[in-house]
Amino acid sequence: MSSHLSTPRRTAPTSVVIGALGSVQNAILPALAIAFSGIGGSGRFGVAIAVAAAAIVIGTGLAYLGWRRLTYVVGEADIRVESGIVSRAARSVPYERIQDVSLAEPLLARLFGLVAVKFETGAGGSEDITLAYVTTAEGSRLRQLVRERRDEEAVAKAAALAAPAPSEEPAGQVLFQMSPQRLITFGLFEFSLAVFAVLLGLLQYADNFVDISLWDARVWERWLSEQSTWVARIGPAAQVVGAIAAVFVLVVIGFATGLLRTITRDWGFVLERTARGFRRRRGLFTRTDVVMPVHRVQALAITTGPLRYRFGWRSLSFVSLASDNESASHAVAPFARIEEIAPIASAAGFHLPDEATGWQRSSIAYRTDKAIGAALLFVVVAGVLALFAPAGWFLIPLGAALVAAALSLYEWELRRRHAIDDSQIFAMHGLLAPQLQIATRLKLHSVEIAQGPLARLRGYATLHLGLGGGEMAIRGLPLARARELRAKILTTITATDFAHI
Amino acid sequence: MDNALAPHATLLDDEGALTRLHPNYTWALRVGMLLRLVPLVIAALVVEVVLAEAAQSDPDLAALALVPQGGLSGAVMLAVLLLLIFVPQRRYNARGYQMSADRLRVVRGVLWHSDTVVPLSRVQHIDVHQGPVERFFGIATLTLHTAGTHNASVHLPGLGADLARAMREDIRAHIKRESL
Numbered sequence: 001m002s003s004h005l006s007t008p009r010r011t012a013p014t015s016v017v018i019g020a021l022g023s024v025q026n027a028i029l030p031a032l033a034i035a036f037s038g039i040g041g042s043g044r045f046g047v048a049i050a051v052a053a054a055a056i057v058i059g060t061g062l063a064y065l066g067w068r069r070l071t072y073v074v075g076e077a078d079i080r081v082e083s084g085i086v087s088r089a090a091r092s093v094p095y096e097r098i099q100d101v102s103l104a105e106p107l108l109a110r111l112f113g114l115v116a117v118k119f120e121t122g123a124g125g126s127e128d129i130t131l132a133y134v135t136t137a138e139g140s141r142l143r144q145l146v147r148e149r150r151d152e153e154a155v156a157k158a159a160a161l162a163a164p165a166p167s168e169e170p171a172g173q174v175l176f177q178m179s180p181q182r183l184i185t186f187g188l189f190e191f192s193l194a195v196f197a198v199l200l201g202l203l204q205y206a207d208n209f210v211d212i213s214l215w216d217a218r219v220w221e222r223w224l225s226e227q228s229t230w231v232a233r234i235g236p237a238a239q240v241v242g243a244i245a246a247v248f249v250l251v252v253i254g255f256a257t258g259l260l261r262t263i264t265r266d267w268g269f270v271l272e273r274t275a276r277g278f279r280r281r282r283g284l285f286t287r288t289d290v291v292m293p294v295h296r297v298q299a300l301a302i303t304t305g306p307l308r309y310r311f312g313w314r315s316l317s318f319v320s321l322a323s324d325n326e327s328a329s330h331a332v333a334p335f336a337r338i339e340e341i342a343p344i345a346s347a348a349g350f351h352l353p354d355e356a357t358g359w360q361r362s363s364i365a366y367r368t369d370k371a372i373g374a375a376l377l378f379v380v381v382a383g384v385l386a387l388f389a390p391a392g393w394f395l396i397p398l399g400a401a402l403v404a405a406a407l408s409l410y411e412w413e414l415r416r417r418h419a420i421d422d423s424q425i426f427a428m429h430g431l432l433a434p435q436l437q438i439a440t441r442l443k444l445h446s447v448e449i450a451q452g453p454l455a456r457l458r459g460y461a462t463l464h465l466g467l468g469g470g471e472m473a474i475r476g477l478p479l480a481r482a483r484e485l486r487a488k489i490l491t492t493i494t495a496t497d498f499a500h501i
Numbered sequence: 502m503d504n505a506l507a508p509h510a511t512l513l514d515d516e517g518a519l520t521r522l523h524p525n526y527t528w529a530l531r532v533g534m535l536l537r538l539v540p541l542v543i544a545a546l547v548v549e550v551v552l553a554e555a556a557q558s559d560p561d562l563a564a565l566a567l568v569p570q571g572g573l574s575g576a577v578m579l580a581v582l583l584l585l586i587f588v589p590q591r592r593y594n595a596r597g598y599q600m601s602a603d604r605l606r607v608v609r610g611v612l613w614h615s616d617t618v619v620p621l622s623r624v625q626h627i628d629v630h631q632g633p634v635e636r637f638f639g640i641a642t643l644t645l646h647t648a649g650t651h652n653a654s655v656h657l658p659g660l661g662a663d664l665a666r667a668m669r670e671d672i673r674a675h676i677k678r679e680s681l
Binding site: 444470 | 604613614615616617618619620622647648649650651652655
């Protein structure tokens with residue numbers, strides 16, 4: 001088997017087809033743009049077809065060359081990948097450095113029975129090696145193989161430490177999953193008008209190519225006057241109906257966007273506890289399968305939105321060194337009740353705050369400064385208006401200043417608090433909904449007490465905790481309390497060290 | 502400074518007296534600052550020459566000639582001189598470190614004050630770096646890298662070069678012991 005292993009291998013030949021289809025996708029937009037623009041006069045359709053054909057041929061050629069020139073070797077101690085059409089790059093990742101192997105199946109790849117294999121090293125997204133695409137069977141073989149190799153090395157190295165080497169275990173226990181009904185509820189809360197921003201951007205893009213100028217006011221004036229005479233003819237009742245219909249359409253589009261995005265992303269969401277750690281599978285078109293080892297969970301973040309909080313929905317994510325697409329933390333229960341979150345947290349070795357948690361507030365001076373800071377801009381505007389605007393106008397920003405200060409005070413009073421217990425540190429903040437972070441004292445990497453000029457004058461400080469894969473800071477602590485927290489955390493970290501020696 | 506390496510500090514002593522940095526560090530800071538301020542002085546000289554020529558050729562701007570020769574660049578140079586004397590000194594005074602058996606504390610910042618403690622067991626790797634100016638003054642920067650996102654690298658500049666290397670060995674021994 002080892003001779004078979006050490007020969008250089010190529011990714012699946014069908015990945016060239018996927019690359020070619022990708023280049024078709026890339027060719028469509030420029031071709032359309034040329035076809036509907038003034039470039040080339042009457043022959044522009046010919047130009048468009050030629051450009052599209054060239055883009056497709058070049059894209060396919062590059063995909064083929066890229067495939068020909070990429071080989072990987074599954075060696076005794078590492079995985080080596082050589083790639084590059086003109087300049088060659090050779091990369092080696094030792095098994096012991098590979099945190100895990102994740103598999104992703106975008107829609108096209110899925111149709112061809114292919115997966116993209118990513119070897120996660122924890123160094124951050126771009127540094128990881130990805131093999132796109134190999135057959136599904138080869139993908140799971142690689143994953144299994146890397147795990148076995150890594151375990152062998154770990155066992156060999158840690159034999160003296162008697163680390164519990166995880167052996168094969170029956171299939172994972174399901175910790176959390178989302179039914180279609182849950183997904184629909186989730187989607188409704190994800191109401192989004194982002195699609196309009198995209199449309200606006202496209203309009204601007206089209207404007208550069210299309211002959212009619214969208215930003216020419218006269219075009220719109222003419223259109224408006226035509227429309228308004230038409231609207232005036234049908235009477236005020238119809239105008240009201242029209243306005244309501246417009247709002248209705250807006251709302252429907254907003255909900256549809258949210259539903260669509262949520263369902264495509266989180267379809268078939270399953271979180272399992274397996275021998276390897278937490279395994280999450282999700283996705284309608286692009287199915288992903290990610291495994292997070294338990295010991296790599298550095299902290300928990302429980303977030304929520306202003307509206308969904310009122311209905312008792314929260315989202316749990318793990319902060320860890322590995323990255324999850326663009327976001328730094330892994331969503332493990334994106335839309336759940338707190339009762340569903342608690343078992344996941346305890347499976348990761350954390351506990352949620354309870355009645356015994358000794359919450360403490362931030363410093364009073366910080367509260368005052370923050371409220372003043374929130375109101376300051378509005379007060380300045382009010383001052384300017386009082387001098388230069390007609391009488392009475394300055395009352396509007398003055399009212400806004402009061403509201404801003406009141407909101408800031410409310411946030412301090414109700415939400416901004418922190419707590420420390422024997423093993424964990426909790427931090428909460430948030431104006432309209434509480435955002436909670438929970439970190440293990442033991443898994444922190446550094447502790448910093450930071451003070452700006454104002455904070456020094458007023459005797460409070462920010463405690464920055466060095467957390468692997470995320471930021472955690474407790475703001476506005478009285479200086480003495482910040483020092484106390486730091487001393488406690490450091491005691492935990494260093495005490496454990498001595499136990500290990 | 503000599504006893505900085507000895508594991509003398511008690512474990513909870515994170516508010517204790519700080520060890521001062523190498524005295525040459527003030528001078529290294531001054532040189533670095535001077536290099537950054539030279540363009541400003543040059544700009545002042547250029548503006549002065551341009552204005553003087555404009556005042557000679559254009560009668561409307563003759564009033565500019567009332568400013569004494571070298572007045573602008575002189576003022577800028579005086580300001581630079583004062584900055585060079587006082588700012589590095591204040592910065593030096595604000596900085597310090599405290600090395601104990603199992604942690605390193607780094608304090609810095611005149612206006613924005615920061616006080617960081619890195620447990621030695623959390624250090625991923627260590628760098629000792631010497632730029633040309635630092636080498637001239639016989640000092641070095643010790644950098645501790647941690648796995649945290651905040652404070653991924655903690656810099657301690659202005660150590661004597663030998664001390665920096667000794668501290669690196671000390672911390673390295675600690676890392677080795679922890680990872681056994």
